[in-house]
Amino acid sequence: xxxxxxxxxxxxxxxxxxxxxxxxxxxxxxxxxxxxxxxxxxxxxxxxxxxxxxxxxxxxxxxxxxxxxxxxxxxxxxxxxxxxxxxxxxxxxxxxxxxxxxxxxxxxxxxxxxxxxxxxxxxxxxxxxxxxxxxxxxxxxxxxxxxxxxxxxxxxxxxxxxxxxxxxxxxxxxxxxxxxxxxxxxxxxxxxxxxxxxxxxxxxxxxxxxxxxxxxxxxxxxxxxxxxxxxxxxxxxxxxxxxxxxxxxxxxxxxxxxxxxxxxxxxxxxxxxxxxxxxxxxxxxxxxxxxxxxxxxxxxxxxxxxxxxxxxxxxxxxxxxxxxxxxxxxxxxxxxxxxxxxxxxxxxxxxxxxxxxxxxxxxxxxxxxxxxxxxxxxxxxxxxxxxxxxxxxxxxxxxxxxxxxxxxxxxxxxxxxxxxxxxxxxxxxxxxxxxxxxxxxxxxxxxxxxxxxxx
Ligand code: H79
Numbered sequence: 001x002x003x004x005x006x007x008x009x010x011x012x013x014x015x016x017x018x019x020x021x022x023x024x025x026x027x028x029x030x031x032x033x034x035x036x037x038x039x040x041x042x043x044x045x046x047x048x049x050x051x052x053x054x055x056x057x058x059x060x061x062x063x064x065x066x067x068x069x070x071x072x073x074x075x076x077x078x079x080x081x082x083x084x085x086x087x088x089x090x091x092x093x094x095x096x097x098x099x100x101x102x103x104x105x106x107x108x109x110x111x112x113x114x115x116x117x118x119x120x121x122x123x124x125x126x127x128x129x130x131x132x133x134x135x136x137x138x139x140x141x142x143x144x145x146x147x148x149x150x151x152x153x154x155x156x157x158x159x160x161x162x163x164x165x166x167x168x169x170x171x172x173x174x175x176x177x178x179x180x181x182x183x184x185x186x187x188x189x190x191x192x193x194x195x196x197x198x199x200x201x202x203x204x205x206x207x208x209x210x211x212x213x214x215x216x217x218x219x220x221x222x223x224x225x226x227x228x229x230x231x232x233x234x235x236x237x238x239x240x241x242x243x244x245x246x247x248x249x250x251x252x253x254x255x256x257x258x259x260x261x262x263x264x265x266x267x268x269x270x271x272x273x274x275x276x277x278x279x280x281x282x283x284x285x286x287x288x289x290x291x292x293x294x295x296x297x298x299x300x301x302x303x304x305x306x307x308x309x310x311x312x313x314x315x316x317x318x319x320x321x322x323x324x325x326x327x328x329x330x331x332x333x334x335x336x337x338x339x340x341x342x343x344x345x346x347x348x349x350x351x352x353x354x355x356x357x358x359x360x361x362x363x364x365x366x367x368x369x370x371x372x373x374x375x376x377x378x379x380x381x382x383x384x385x386x387x388x389x390x391x392x393x394x395x396x397x398x399x400x401x402x403x404x405x406x407x408x409x410x411x412x413x414x415x416x417x418x419x420x421x422x423x424x425x426x427x428x429x430x431x432x433x434x435x436x437x438x439x440x441x442x443x444x445x446x447x448x449x450x451x452x453x454x455x
Contacts, residue, residue, distance in 0.1 A: 043257050044269065044285060046164065046220070049361040050116035051319050052352075054345075055168075055289055055328035056106075057121050057296040058150070060128045062333040063092040066299030075330070076297030079126050079174055079190060086175055086190030093128060096144040101335025103153035107161045109337055113345035114352030116360075117164035119223050119326060122151060122212055124168070124297075125185070127175025132215070135207045138175055155216040164220030167212050169205075171242060171264065172229035176201055183241075185228045202243050206250060213254040222251055223272075224264040239265025261287070277317055281364045287324040290314070292341055298330035305340045308347035309440045315348070315359065316386045316441055320375035322364035351440060354412050358384035358443045366452045367400060374441065383452070384411070385444040390436035396444060400455035401428040403448050411443035419444070 061078040068074060068082055079089050110118055123129050129139035132149040141149055151167070158165040173179040174190045178201035181189035213219055230238045239245065244264040251258050260268040270285035277288050292311070293302045306314075315325045329341045352359065362377035362384065370376070373396065374388040387396065404423070408430045409416040420431040428446070436442045 051359050053117040053326040054110045054115045055119050055326045058331045059124050060092045062298045072301040075295035080188045093143045097146050098335030103157035107157040111161045113349040117220050119166040122167040125170045127173040166221035168223040171226045183230050219258050221259045223261050226263045235265045281321045289326040291328045312440050316375045319377050320365045355443050367454045383446040387442045396430045396432050399427045402453035405446050406449045407447040412437040
C-alpha cells in the first residue's frame with residue numbers, strides 16, 4: 001500500500017512551527033467498499049474524470065478578515081494564532097451577517113470556470129458549524145444574526161448546475177468541550193475542559209456526519225482534515241482514537257457513493273497533497289489542494305493572487321500526472337467572492353471552454369518523461385499535447401514517441417485542419433503554425449492508430 005507520510009515544519013509569526021502530515025494515499029479494498037452496491041472503481045469514476053474542483057474556506061474567521069491588533073496576515077487559523085478564548089471569538093460570530101450571500105452566484109462562478117465539484121468547510125478547526133446542526137448551538141443558524149444555512153442553499157444551487165457538493169470537516173475542534181486540548185494543534189483550545197472525552201467527541205462527529213449526509217442530498221466527498229493535530233501519534237493511532245473505520249462505515253451506509261479523503265487516519269479513497277504538485281505520475285488517485293493567494297480563509301490584505309497562467313498550467317500539470325486540482329477561494333464575511341478570485345476563475349473558464357476536452361476524463365501521460373515544452377494527457381486513443389512554450393521554429397517534437405499518428409490537429413477551431421507529422425528516430429515531429437493559439441497553453445491533438453508506444 002502506497003501510504004506515504006510526509007511531515008514538514010512551517011514557521012509562523014506568532015506560534016512556533018507546527019508539524020503537518022500529508023499523505024498521498026493508496027486505496028485498500030475496505031470491507032465496507034466490498035459490501036457497497038458500487039465497485040470502488042465506479043464510485044471513483046466521476047472524481048477521476050472531474051480534474052477540477054473549487055475549495056471554499058468560509059467561516060467566522062472571515063469576519064476579522066485576517067487582521068487583528070496591528071497584525072495583518074491571519075487566516076482561518078486566526079483563533080489559534082491570536083490565542084483567543086472561545087467567548088471572545090464568538091463575538092465575531094455575532095457580527096457574521098453575510099447578507100450578500102447568493103449560492104447561485106458562487107455556483108455560477110464555479111460552473112463557468114469549468115469546475116465539476118465544490119468542497120466547502122462545514123466545520124473548520126475553530127469548531128464553528130457552517131450548517132444547521134442540532135448537536136451544538138455554535139452554528140451559523142443559531143449563533144449569527146443571519147440565521148440561514150448556506151450549505152442548504154449551496155446544495156440546491158449545485159444540484160441545479162450539475163456540480164457535486166462536498167464537505168470539508170475538521171477533525172480537531174477548538175470549541176467542542178469534548179475535544180481534548182492535548183490532541184489539538186499546539187494543544188490549543190478556546191475553552192479547554194478537564195473532563196473532555198474523545199469518545200463523546202467521536203459520537204458528536206458521527207452525529208454531524210449523519211446530519212451532513214442526510215439533509216443535503218447526495219454528497220460527493222467527505223473531506224476530513226487533521227490539520228497537524230494529534231502530534232506525535234501515527235495514522236493508525238489517530239484512526240483508532242477517532243474510530244475512523246466506524247465513521248467511514250457509517251458514511252458508506254448512509255451514502256455508499258460518497259468518497260472519503262485520506263485525513264482521518266486511514267488511506268480511504270484518495271491522497272491529498274497540500275500546496276504542492278507531486279513530481280511525477282502517481283499510481284493512485286490524488287487531488288492537489290491549493291490556495292489562490294497565500295491564505296485559505298479570507299484575508300483582506302493578501303493580494304498575492306496566482307495569475308491565471310499559473311493556475312491553468314498547474315491544472316494541466318496535475319492532469320498529466322493523473323490527479324485533480326482543488327483550487328481554493330476564501331469568501332468575505334459579507335458573503336461575496338473576492339473580485340480578483342472571480343476574475344481568475346473567469347480566465348480559467350475561458351481557457352477551459354476551448355481546452356477542457358484535453359482535461360476532463362483524461363489520464364496521465366503515457367510517456368515516461370514530460371516534454372520540455374509542456375505536458376501530455378491521454379483519452380480515447382488521443383494524446384493531448386499541452387504546449388506552454390510554443391516552438392519558434394514551427395516544429396513540435398514529442399521525444400520518445402514511437403506510435404503511428406493517424407492525424408494531428410489543433411484543438412482550437414472547429415475545422416480541425418490536419419498538421420503535417422513526421423516519424424523519426426527522435427520521436428514524432430508535428431509542423432505547427434507560427435502563432436500559438438493560446439498564450440498560456442495551446443492544445444495539439446494526436447489521433448493514434450493502435451496502442452501507444454513510447455520509449
Ligand atoms: O484547511 C486548510 C488549512 O487550514 C489546513 N488544511 C488546509 C486544507 C492546514 N492544516 N495544516 N496546515 C494547513 C499547515 C499548517 C500551517 C501552519 Fe500556520 C503554520 C499552522 C501554523 C503555522 C498557516 C500559517 C496557518 C497559520 C499560519
